Amino acid sequence: SSNAMWGGRFAAGPDAIMEAINASIGFDKRMAAQDIAGSCAHAAMLAAQGIITDSDEQAIREGLLTVLSEIERGDFTFSTALEDIHMNVESRLKDLIGEPAGRLHTGRSRNDQVAVDFRLWVRDQVDAVIEGLTALCKALLDQAEAGADWVMPGFTHLQVAQPVTWGHHMMAYVEMFGRDMSRFRDARVRMNESPLGAAALAGTSFPIDRHMTAEALGFDRPAANSLDAVADRDFALEFLSSSTICAMHLSRFAEELVIWSSSQFRFVALSDRFSTGSSIMPQKKNPDAAELIRAKIGRIMGAMVGLFTVMKGLPLTYSKDMQEDKEQVFDAADNLMLALAAMTGMVSDMTANREALEIAAASGFSTATDLADWLVRALNMPFRDAHHVTGTLVALAESRGCDLPNLTLDDMRSVHDAITKDVFEVLGVQNSVASRVSYGGTAPDQVRVQVKRWKEILG
Numbered sequence: 412s413s414n415a416m417w418g419g420r421f422a423a424g425p426d427a428i429m430e431a432i433n434a435s436i437g438f439d440k441r442m443a444a445q446d447i448a449g450s451c452a453h454a455a456m457l458a459a460q461g462i463i464t465d466s467d468e469q470a471i472r473e474g475l476l477t478v479l480s481e482i483e484r485g486d487f488t489f490s491t492a493l494e495d496i497h498m499n500v501e502s503r504l505k506d507l508i509g510e511p512a513g514r515l516h517t518g519r520s521r522n523d524q525v526a527v528d529f530r531l532w533v534r535d536q537v538d539a540v541i542e543g544l545t546a547l548c549k550a551l552l553d554q555a556e557a558g559a560d561w562v563m564p565g566f567t568h569l570q571v572a573q574p575v576t577w578g579h580h581m582m583a584y585v586e587m588f589g590r591d592m593s594r595f596r597d598a599r600v601r602m603n604e605s606p607l608g609a610a611a612l613a614g615t616s617f618p619i620d621r622h623m624t625a626e627a628l629g630f631d632r633p634a635a636n637s638l639d640a641v642a643d644r645d646f647a648l649e650f651l652s653s654s655t656i657c658a659m660h661l662s663r664f665a666e667e668l669v670i671w672s673s674s675q676f677r678f679v680a681l682s683d684r685f686s687t688g689s690s691i692m693p694q695k696k697n698p699d700a701a702e703l704i705r706a707k708i709g710r711i712m713g714a715m716v717g718l719f720t721v722m723k724g725l726p727l728t729y730s731k732d733m734q735e736d737k738e739q740v741f742d743a744a745d746n747l748m749l750a751l752a753a754m755t756g757m758v759s760d761m762t763a764n765r766e767a768l769e770i771a772a773a774s775g776f777s778t779a780t781d782l783a784d785w786l787v788r789a790l791n792m793p794f795r796d797a798h799h800v801t802g803t804l805v806a807l808a809e810s811r812g813c814d815l816p817n818l819t820l821d822d823m824r825s826v827h828d829a830i831t832k833d834v835f836e837v838l839g840v841q842n843s844v845a846s847r848v849s850y851g852g853t854a855p856d857q858v859r860v861q862v863k864r865w866k867e868i869l870g
């Protein structure tokens with residue numbers, strides 16, 4: 412039999428394969444609440460404008476709320492023949508209230524309907540992600556505050572570079588996740604325009620009030636061009652792009668945790684709650700959560716590339732290709748939320764090994780730059796000369812198999828005879844970090860300034 416929604420010009424129903432490739436109900440049922448909210452707003456507007464009667468509006472609204480509760484209770488039979496969430500809801504509404512159900516779709520199309528549903532869904536996710544990021548930043552702030560003056564090695568090229576503080580390292584991630592938050596907020600501002608009332612693509616001859624439905628659904632304004640309103644998926648692409656950047660940050664941090672928790676580093680102990688064992692090696696405690704977080708970028712960036720690829724050649728306005736937008740976004744959103752929650756749990760639970768961090772901070776001639784800076788300040792040496800003298804001292808220490816502070820004053824003077832015993836004061840890691848008081852530097856006082864600033868921002 413032909414379709415109840417659009418079967419007028421069809422003599423035969425679809426092939427089973429046609430139905431299988433066409434249906435989106437398997438995944439777009441996740442937008443049921445948004446679909447019903449959009450329909451309620453549309454019906455209320457139609458009544459306010461005198462396009463349908465108040466009693467029809469009341470029947471539609473009550474019917475839709477019944478459908479919503481059926482879906483929420485798990486007491487709803489989704490039908491593949493009815494393709495998508497929009498037609499499943501409307502068909503059930505017709506069973507429940509009869510004739511007025513047929514009036515709901517006046518001045519509307521599935522093209523603006525799906526655009527509004529999906530925007531509302533993505534907007535909810537943006538809010539959830541911002542909440543997840545806030546929780547993660549708070550966990551990082553706790554770590555930073557506790558360890559504002561714990562020293563650890565700072566790395567470039569994964570080689571020891573200069574001593575830094577644990578708090579400073581934690582706060583670097585607060586900056587990164589803070590930028591992610593602001594990216595999601597920016598995207599939310601741009602996506603918050605209502606496509607509802609664009610109808611199929613050209614607008615409608617009915618005297619609808621798009622401002623009213625926009626306001627009822629929490630949008631800032633109606634989208635100004637009906638063609639763009641139904642063709643645009645920028646909001647989903649921006650969500651995926653912001654998610655990809657955020658997943659990249661999570662992945663870098665996860666990689667550090669994998670390295671730091673290894674027995675070669677022992678910088679941190681991850682909690683049992685966020686580790687797993689091995690079925691064969693009894694001693695193993697593996698950082699699986701960190702590894703999975705590190706991997707999530709793969710599917711999230713994959714979703715972004717996937718949707719860009721779907722959208723790139725599409726002529727205006729709606730094409731069925733666009734039905735392929737949702738699964739990508741759903742999967743990316745679910746996995747980003749999971750990764751954020753797991754990272755927050757790991758960060759809250761992890762214990763820094765202060766002793767191992769401090770020993771590592773002093774290794775690898777990490778205070779060589781402090782020595783060079785001392786030569787500049789105390790001996791008025793040009794920095795390039797100081798760099799050369801220090802390099803010679805590092806080579807000397809290396810040949811002795813010791814660190815810079817273990818050289819004697821005579822060793823130092825054998826390289827440059829104006830060096831005095833005061834030089835030893837700058838070779839300690841505590842002095843080194845305490846001296847880096849430039850704005851945004853690693854000195855504990857600077858870290859505390861930033862912790863305070865972020866606490867105020869996050870509330």
Ligand code: ARG
Nearest residue numbers: 435495521522525729733734
């Ligand atoms: N299931 C469709 C989607 O997800 C809804 C819009 C259908 N519109 C249409 N003209 N066939 O995109």
